[in-house]
Amino acid sequence: MAPAISISLNDSSDVTDFVIKQGHGVKGLSEMGIKSLPEQYIQPLEERLMTRIEPQESIPVIDMSKWDDAQVANSICDAAEKWGFFQVVNHGVPLQVLDDVKRATYGFFGLPAAEKIKYSKENSSSNNVRFGTSFTPQVEKALEWKDYLSLFYVSEEEAAALWPPVCKDQILEYMKSSKFLIDHLLQVLMKSLNVNQIDETKQSLLTGSVRTNINYYPICPNPELTVGVGRHSDVSTLTVLLQDNVGGLYVRGNEGEDSWIHVPPINGAIVINIGDALQIMSNGRYRSVEHRVTANGSSNRISVPIFVNPRPQDMIGPLPETLANGEKPIYKQVLYSDYVKHFFRKAHDGKNTVDFAKITN
Numbered sequence: 541m542a543p544a545i546s547i548s549l550n551d552s553s554d555v556t557d558f559v560i561k562q563g564h565g566v567k568g569l570s571e572m573g574i575k576s577l578p579e580q581y582i583q584p585l586e587e588r589l590m591t592r593i594e595p596q597e598s599i600p601v602i603d604m605s606k607w608d609d610a611q612v613a614n615s616i617c618d619a620a621e622k623w624g625f626f627q628v629v630n631h632g633v634p635l636q637v638l639d640d641v642k643r644a645t646y647g648f649f650g651l652p653a654a655e656k657i658k659y660s661k662e663n664s665s666s667n668n669v670r671f672g673t674s675f676t677p678q679v680e681k682a683l684e685w686k687d688y689l690s691l692f693y694v695s696e697e698e699a700a701a702l703w704p705p706v707c708k709d710q711i712l713e714y715m716k717s718s719k720f721l722i723d724h725l726l727q728v729l730m731k732s733l734n735v736n737q738i739d740e741t742k743q744s745l746l747t748g749s750v751r752t753n754i755n756y757y758p759i760c761p762n763p764e765l766t767v768g769v770g771r772h773s774d775v776s777t778l779t780v781l782l783q784d785n786v787g788g789l790y791v792r793g794n795e796g797e798d799s800w801i802h803v804p805p806i807n808g809a810i811v812i813n814i815g816d817a818l819q820i821m822s823n824g825r826y827r828s829v830e831h832r833v834t835a836n837g838s839s840n841r842i843s844v845p846i847f848v849n850p851r852p853q854d855m856i857g858p859l860p861e862t863l864a865n866g867e868k869p870i871y872k873q874v875l876y877s878d879y880v881k882h883f884f885r886k887a888h889d890g891k892n893t894v895d896f897a898k899i900t901n
């Protein structure tokens with residue numbers, strides 16, 4: 541249990557100072573025992589409400605134990621086309637590795653604010669390591685009830701030098717252990733796009749950079765007024781997402797405008813979602829789907845996404861194989877780092893990010 545912090549926050553600039561500048565995060569606010577949500581976290585009504593939650597719908601759960609089975613491959617491609625999200629079980633990532641990375645996530649967020657603030661945008665010695673809160677607080681109209689640490693992988697040496705020792709090894713192990721799963725999923729998804737061989741150039745285009753985030757959503761005094769993460773789609777090729785057993789991740793469904801499907805925690809499962817880069821490279825065949833996370837009034841929640849991406853310097857656009865049969869391209873070639881900067885420099889606004897790459901006539 542963290543020590544009680546005895547300070548008073550009188551106005552919104554005190555809150556900003558405490559949460560962002562001093563590095564206490566929303567976790568610090570939560571642990572102070574505040575009884576009501578500070579006003580800058582109150583989201584507009586339309587972002588809080590999910591008009592239709594589809595209790596009987598669920599995203600597919602795919603058993604990966606028969607890796608080479610054509611049926612498994614079909615399920616993966618179907619899920620990527622229809623839902624953009626699925627869960628995998630018997631995926632080959634040791635459960636111990638998943639447990640260790642969850643424990644390490646608690647370890648990092650359990651550090652004193654004075655330690656965590658060393659990794660903030662202002663203090664971090666590299667842009668590749670960043671501790672923060674909400675998404676892009678300087679441009680958001682309403683903040684999100686989430687703290688995070690974001691780690692862009694460059695090399696073992698850089699990780700050893702710059703990543704927080706309390707979670708470095710466990711995160712690296714989780715990334716390493718997920719590689720087989722990631723490569724296998726991409727092989728299957730590519731085959732269905734008539735890319736039969738992933739050569740070095742394609743491999744690099746699909747998986748050339750990796751960013752791992754650890755997310756902490758502390759108990760919230762008025763969860764119904766805010767969000768953990770607002771509506772967005774990931775800008776990755778694909779995301780490997782580990783969630784704990786609390787729940788609260790919702791994915792945009794196919795039933796009309798505002799239908800949302802809960803992604804129920806399954807012990808030992810990993811959630812996979814298609815990101816914008818793969819939607820673009822598949823010329824829209826695989827879908828990068830909007831998702832969001834609710835705030836929770838009774839439990840802390842953590843999640844650990846691995847974002848598998850093109851490299852910043854890559855040009856991305858529809859793969860030639862997807863256009864070979866005369867299909868018209870719906871996306872143009874864009875520099876991936878321009879795409880990512882466009883995403884990071886504005887507040888979350890759902891699926892609108894991908895318009896950046898759309899061909900407009």
Ligand SMILES: CC(C)(COP(=O)(O)OP(=O)(O)OC[C@H]1O[C@@H](n2cnc3c(N)ncnc32)[C@H](O)[C@@H]1OP(=O)(O)O)[C@@H](O)C(=O)NCCC(=O)NCCSC(=O)/C=C/c1ccc(O)c(O)c1
Pocket residue numbers: 667670674675676688690692749750751769770772773774775776815847849850851852876877878880881884885
């Ligand atoms: C990300 C960049 C562009 C950074 O390059 P760099 O040269 O450091 O550019 P920069 O100009 O310093 O940064 C660009 C802006 O992004 C912001 N930014 C950088 N990293 C992060 C981060 N981890 N989290 C939030 N914002 C960030 C910065 O604040 C910059 O804005 P500004 O403060 O300068 O105005 C580069 O490393 C790149 O192209 N990487 C490619 C791989 C990659 O990282 N892909 C992203 C996968 S993440 C993904 O798919 C989803 C992430 C997500 C979703 C919901 C959330 O709520 C959330 O928090 C995060």
Ligand SMILES: O=C(O)CCC(=O)C(=O)O
Pocket residue numbers: 753755769774781783789831832833842843845
């Ligand atoms: O916490 C989660 O379950 C999802 C987080 C997420 O969507 C993200 O970090 O991009």
Ligand SMILES: [Fe+2]
Pocket residue numbers: 772773774831
């Ligand atoms: Fe996401």
